[in-house]
Amino acid sequence: MxxxxxxxxxxxxxxxxxxxxxxxxxxxxxxxxxxxxxxxxxxxxxxxxxxxxxxxxxxxxxxxxxxxxxxxxxxxxxxxxxxxxxxxxxxxxxxxxxxxxxxFGVFASPERNLVFDINDFxxxxxxxxxxxxxxxxxxxxxxxxxxxxxxxxxxxxxxxxxxxxxxxxxxxxxxxxxxxxxxxxxxxQIKESVDAFFAASGRAKGSGKDGKKGKQKKTGEDEGITGMTQKQVKEAQKRFQKNALKAHSRNSDQALSKLSEEVDGRYRIVSAPPVIVPARELHVVYGREPADFEEVVINLFTGYRASLRPELRRLLERFEVIDWARKVVGVGSVGTRAFIVLLQGRDRDDPLFLQVKEATQSVLEGPLPKSEFAQSGERVVHGQRLMQASSDIFLGWSEGVEPGRYYYWRQLRDMKGSALVEMLKPAELAFxxxxxxxxxxxxxxxxxxxxxxxxxxxxxxxxxxxxxxxxxxxxxxxxxxxxxxxxxxxxxxxxxxxxx
Incomplete structure (x- = not known):
């Protein structure tokens, strides 16, 4: 109604x-x-x-x-x-x-442009x-x-x-x-803002060519943040350019070279336990026969595909599942079930890596009312689409085989990049x-x-x-x-x- x-x-x-x-x-x-x-x-x-x-x-x-x-x-x-x-x-x-x-970080929009946004929901x-x-x-x-x-x-x-x-x-x-x-x-827009910030930071320091002379001044829009020497500005510019290039290179082709190996003319996901455990070894973790997992992944994939819009279902049908593995990600989410799935399109040189993450009850459910979505994967996907200016075309959800297990799906590496927080100077953190x-x-x-x-x-x-x-x-x-x-x-x- x-x-x-x-x-x-x-x-x-x-x-x-x-x-x-x-x-x-x-x-x-x-x-x-x-x-x-x-x-x-x-x-x-x-x-x-x-x-x-x-x-x-x-x-x-x-x-x-x-x-x-x-x-x-x-x-x-x-x-x-x-x-x-x-x-x-x-x-x-x-x-x-x-x-x-x-x-927060950068990733690719459907138009293949880098955008900065929240990236975890x-x-x-x-x-x-x-x-x-x-x-x-x-x-x-x-x-x-x-x-x-x-x-x-x-x-x-x-x-x-x-x-x-x-x-x-x-x-x-x-x-x-x-x-x-x-x-x-x-x-x-990010590049323009970064260039303007670095220029202001260098001027605010008031240093000579070697960055060691001159009285330290306040910098930028945040009173109290110390400025950067010319040397630090150049180092920061190099880091930004390097990170931007790295983000552009992070795609399924790059994932294929990093996460897979060729055996008998076919690619399969490498084994690097406990961080990466391929399907062929997961029976050791979950105590089920390897053949059982094939039915599990097919059911998960079928449910996920049904959550996509019709034209995207048609697109995904052009790919077949080749291999999959459990892969540890992040900090807070470690231990929740997370997998990567290797798919192949027209041939072996046409890979697509998808990430499958378990969606559990939000930590805010309790302090706040329960979600209107009984399926936690659907909760994550709808929240992400509402908050992000541009979302992954392959974002979707599925229900697990075991009761109470829910998942959401997205591309594993789609020009994703994030700041190396521990390396940021005060002025960079302020920006x-x-x-x-x-x-x-x-x-x-x-x-x-x-x-x-x-x-x-x-x-x-x-x-x-x-x-x-x-x-x-x-x-x-x-x-x-x-x-x-x-x-x-x-x-x-x-x-x-x-x-x-």
Whole structure:
């Protein structure tokens, strides 16, 4: 039965935001403290591990143990519990659910152009826009501290990210509806922004040719961020150019050369356990005969193909499945079932690699109402399509053979690239923070009401300062949680396998 849509006037939408601002002032987001009955963070991680492949749980722990930042990446469940007690304006959007800075990056649009956007939606769910902003801002505080930035730099980096979100939302509030929907950050725009930033950073440093002379000054739009020497500018430019070229080269052909081997005139996926375990060896992991897996993958593939639009089903029918394997990915998702599938088109030189990731219940389901989609893979796909300006044509979902197992599918390598966070200087982190802030605002403006949200945020920096304060306090809590996690490993409460 169709639902009637109520259309408010522009003035009524602005009034909603102003009313929310009265009931939950923007500065109320400051002063966060952990709840007195806050659950043990290690117990929350152990709870998540119950549904994960047991042989990969130590790998997950090892990756989280690398640093406080990698721990934060894997601790979305912990933060979801903490966010449940924070003040919210009541203004809803489609949340990424895990909007930390490493879940942003470049990938190919269907027109084969590089675009920058959010690229992980495992936890997506409708909810208060503040949840994503706090998750993103705190990730910059944690990353800045992890990179050895000074306290003023870390604060300025974090605040710059939030300011960018607020200012971008004001821009979207003044745009026409379709203009908001079509807005995106393309490769040429990224390059122009990067070039302008590097030029400003070099001038701000006021250095000589060798980059060692001159008084250090403030740089760019973020007061408090130290500038870059000419040498650092050139190194950063080289890294950007190298990463852009690398992204363009990351496709199924490149994956074929890296992840497969030729045996008897046919390609098959290489074996590199525990990270990559091909189908021919999976019986060791799951205790089923190799022949059983062929039926499993056919059923999964058939269900996935049915989730695509008719013309894309026709396209996919031109490819046949050649091989598949379990492949470990990420940090927080390690242990959930993830596979890669090698397909072949017209001949052996026409490969297509698809990635299949298990979609579990969002960490926000509990703090927030359950998803309207009973199938978690469908939840992820619809959330991604709603938030991204441009999505993979092969994005789809399927139901697993075992009850309660759901998956979503996408291309494995489609010009995907991400920032090497640990290598970023303070000024580079500040630039990246502004870029992510703009991108998150654009994603929220597609599903939420940019007019109401902008009216709530206002024109001053009270919201920016409050979220920066929250982020600093949460980074301190993350350090404590990381220490508790490390203690759990050293005491043999949980196992960890590092450098995998």
């Amino acid at each position: 169709p639902t009637k849509v109520h259309h408010l006037t522009l003035q009524e939408r602005q009034a909603q935001g102003l009313e929310a601002r009265t009931h939950v002032p923007p500065d109320s987001h400051a002063g966060w403290r952990p709840a007195a009955d806050r659950p043990d963070p290690v117990s929350l991680i152990e709870e998540q591990n119950l549904r994960r492949d047991a042989d990969l749980v130590p790998v997950r722990h090892g990756r989280m143990m690398a640093s406080p930042f990698t721990f934060y990446r894997g601790a979305a469940k912990i933060m979801a519990v903490d966010l449940a007690a924070t003040p919210t304006s009541g203004l809803q959007v489609q949340l990424c659910g895990d909007a930390h800075l490493s879940n 495992d936890e997506t769910l409708p909810g208060p826009f503040e949840y994503d902003v706090e998750r993103l801002a705190a990730s910059f505080m944690v990353a800045a501290q992890n990179n050895g930035c000074s306290t003023p730099d870390a604060q300025a980096i974090t605040k710059g990210c939030v300011t960018s979100y607020r200012e971008a939302m004001a821009q979207f509030a003044g745009m026409r509806t379709l203009d908001v929907w079509y807005a995106h950050l393309a490769e040429d 990246y923070g502004r870029t992510c802030g703009w991108t998150l605002a654009r994603a929220h403006a597609r599903s939420g009401d940019p007019v109401a949200i902008s009216a709530y945020l206002g024109e001053d920096d009270s919201f920016d300062n409050a979220i920066t304060d929250f982020s600093e306090r949460y980074a301190t809590q993350n350090d404590q949680d990381f220490a508790d996690f490390a203690k759990a490993i050293s005491s043999n409460r949980i196992d960890a396998l590092q450098q995998v």
